[in-house]
Amino acid sequence: MLITSLGSGSTGNSTLICSDDTCILIDLGLSYRKVETALNTKGFKVGQINAVFITHGHSDHASGVHTFRNRTKIPVFGTYETSDIYVEQRGGYGGYQEMGVEIVNFIKEGTPEQVGDLTIEAIRVSHDARHPVAYTVQNGNKKVAVVTDLGEGNALLRRRLKECNLVVIEANHDPLLLENGPYPETLKRRIRNPRGHLSNEQTGNILKSVMDSDTIPILAHLSQVNNTPQIAIQTVHDVLREGGFKSNNLKALLPYNDPSEYRI
Ligand SMILES: [Zn+2]
Numbered sequence: 001m002l003i004t005s006l007g008s009g010s011t012g013n014s015t016l017i018c019s020d021d022t023c024i025l026i027d028l029g030l031s032y033r034k035v036e037t038a039l040n041t042k043g044f045k046v047g048q049i050n051a052v053f054i055t056h057g058h059s060d061h062a063s064g065v066h067t068f069r070n071r072t073k074i075p076v077f078g079t080y081e082t083s084d085i086y087v088e089q090r091g092g093y094g095g096y097q098e099m100g101v102e103i104v105n106f107i108k109e110g111t112p113e114q115v116g117d118l119t120i121e122a123i124r125v126s127h128d129a130r131h132p133v134a135y136t137v138q139n140g141n142k143k144v145a146v147v148t149d150l151g152e153g154n155a156l157l158r159r160r161l162k163e164c165n166l167v168v169i170e171a172n173h174d175p176l177l178l179e180n181g182p183y184p185e186t187l188k189r190r191i192r193n194p195r196g197h198l199s200n201e202q203t204g205n206i207l208k209s210v211m212d213s214d215t216i217p218i219l220a221h222l223s224q225v226n227n228t229p230q231i232a233i234q235t236v237h238d239v240l241r242e243g244g245f246k247s248n249n250l251k252a253l254l255p256y257n258d259p260s261e262y263r264i
């Protein structure tokens, strides 16, 4: 499988995962043009995407869905509660820029979806959106996880991550930078909340509990205000070293069109 990031963080998330035959995107929080440009620079075309899977309805994960659906026939999957149907029935949620997403292909935890030769499973995570999930994607005996926007881990998530060869996981913030940073107190509380975002140390601890010596960890969704790639990498590296991992090649994704391509 090939794994590469089109965007990561509050300016827009999208991860491309391909087998030899099939390509999917996890999240679509970028404009159609930005997705198209990033795909083209990596040697792909929009028409090669077989399906899109949305983790939750926050705009940095779903803002591109409307245009994408209008311009392509590519199916968009997500949980029922993430869909615009649910939003119309239940009204808005919390005011956290959550949007109704045009989803007609619903995915349920425990019921994997097959797209070509990729098997995609949703895993519930703790975050302040309607029924947010992480995804694992399997091809043959290789498995990758994309885990962003969560305030804490859980047992099922850890169990699934243990099965993965590569884990893209959020390292959102450094607690000291957050504490001393410019965000209003309500937003700081929201980020620290168990339904908010992972700190670098929390990310390190989750990775430490699920990795083996061959697992490739990739740090994602770094805050551009409350984190730096250097701090995220150093903190996670230190936690992993306590666990006996070398993790010398730890990488943090750039906000847009990270050039790194991973093959497992
Ligand atoms: Zn996000």
Ligand SMILES: [Zn+2]
Pocket (backbone or CB within 6 Å): 056, 058, 127, 129, 149
């Ligand atoms: Zn979110």
